[in-house]
Amino acid sequence: MRRKIILTGIAMFICVIVSMCIQAYSAVLYKEPIAKIEQVTIQEEKQVIQAEVLNGREKGKSIKLFSNYQENEVENTKLVEGNQVFFQNEEVTEKKRDGFVFFIVTLLLLTLIAIGGKTGLTTFISAGLNSAALVLMVWFYREHSDISLLPLTMLYMIFAVGLTLFLIDGFKKNSLQKFFATIVTILAAYFICYFTMSLLHDKGLRFEDLGVLTRPYRPIFLASLLIGAIGASLDTVVTVISTLEEIEQQNRQVTLKQLIQSGQIIGKDVSGTMINVLICSYFSSAIPMILVYLFNGWNFMQAMNMLLSSEAVRVICGGFGILLSIPISLGFFYFGRRKA
Template identity: 40%
Template sequence: MKKILTYSFALLAILLLGLLIQAKSSALYSEPVMRVEKAEADAATQTQKVTGELLNQSGSVTLETTYYENESVSPLYRTGDQLILQKMGNTWRVQALKRDGYVFILLGLFIFVMLSISGKKGLRALLGLVLNSTLLLLFLWINQQNGRLSLLFLMSIYTIIAVFLAMGTSYGFKKLDIRKVFGTLVSVFLAFTVCVVAMNFLKDEGLRYEEMQFITRPYRSVFLAGLLIGAIGASMDNVVTIISALDEIRAQNQQLPLKKLIQSGREIAQDTASSMINVLMFAYLSGAIPSFVFYMANGWIFSEVIGMHLSLEILRTLCGGFAIVLSVPAALFAFSMAEKMGRRRLR
């Protein structure tokens, strides 16, 4: 009963604090923030007239802006919305909707669920997520400050450090399992090499970088860097699953021959690899759904939209799939080598 009350209080606190942030955090913004008090839309011209009071400055604002039926770029504003504004001369322009309180609620619920289910392991996983995210931003900042350093080179270094960080925060740096680190890194870089060689051989034919048109850096290097990072999670998950399962089998039966253990690892991989590739495919393709729907709603042909927005996602899926498949022999090799070395020490 006490545990239920604690969880209920935590959920209520997250909800109330998020609503408080949404209502009162405008004072922390340097940009003008307005609460919409009146919004009138003209469907014929697809324009809307918005009137409201500034929350972090004095005065009221009336502005006119366009909106689109799909509301992906310029949505239809409603009474009670908070808008972040920008003044250009005598004209006010809407930069974005203010949603910080709602974002806080979503993040709070995510952390709450993870800690409730996983406990200390969930806390360590969150710590690893924060450290890896901070490290990634640091490497991107270094690349921005020094254009001579290749982004792909920096992301290769980041991949190695990120795997060590993820493993260390999840299982403890003192208990760092070199087998899992080795299997992950080998499968990631092998899969990435296969994809890069194929891209070079085919001269990127069929790949449409237009969806990356807002990037100011060379498209290909940015895409390859993302391809490398995207393969980490898929490979690491499969390597950890296989080696951990084999460790448990070994703990239950010390006399089981290594050959039988490797066979068991292959059977485990048959179940995990296919399902993980499906998960990877859905994860990548789901990211293209908003732009896919947007272009279809604006009269684009179905085949053109698929070629434009799914070519890169499909390649990301293939590279991640290669990493998952290659993680099986890499994990089994790392496990078998550790077993043989352990037996030699016992002798």
């Protein structure tokens, strides 16, 4: 244990040093021009910047750059001495952050390995591959406008659940139980919300935040419901079945009936906290826009209805996923153990 702590500390120290070196000296690796800020003054909602070019033919040259200034930094970042920025035609385009990004990602990886070992490493890999698959799906949908997003999301769901479970657990019988229990749970939660919305003709739902889309909004919203249900269902299924497997491993005398009863208790404890996590996760993203509406004279209930109705449906879909995952995962576990 002591050796593990020492190795983790050394790795984190190296991570800090490498991150600082990347942030300070990686400009020469970029084709885009980069400059280091030496002085910043604010003049008529503009940031007037004196900077030194760090790469390219004009390396070492002192230049003058400009960037819009906003006190709330919604669209433009406030720049200070020492920052490195990308620029084009005397205008700052973006702040250079590669060293900080490297530090955060590496710190996450080291933390996962320190706590979870091999499982932590496979978790990091699966998260990266799932993120890449999601980006690829969105890109493919953008390039092929004649294809519906829902079938693509269904394929992504199967890929994401399978990759996460089989990469972490391996191809085992228990992993197959978790996989099928998760897929059934996600589809059950999704179709409950889908048929309810269809029966009510989306009454009470407000989709103004999707008004900027150039594609039909409903399939995109339904796809977001499906993706949102993945995390909630997968987490609960794995928690219930993995806990029962550990109980069975530690106590070979335990009966199947006792395991199912324990699973029900675990499910009750997990479901309450998980639903609250969903509420906080989804509703927190709407807080800035709620404040914008309220400070611009909107009635409180109008603002809440406008911005939270779609988020409420996402919470409900995820909540169904959490609640349904308990009996479904217990059912798969029961029949799997009964056959054995």
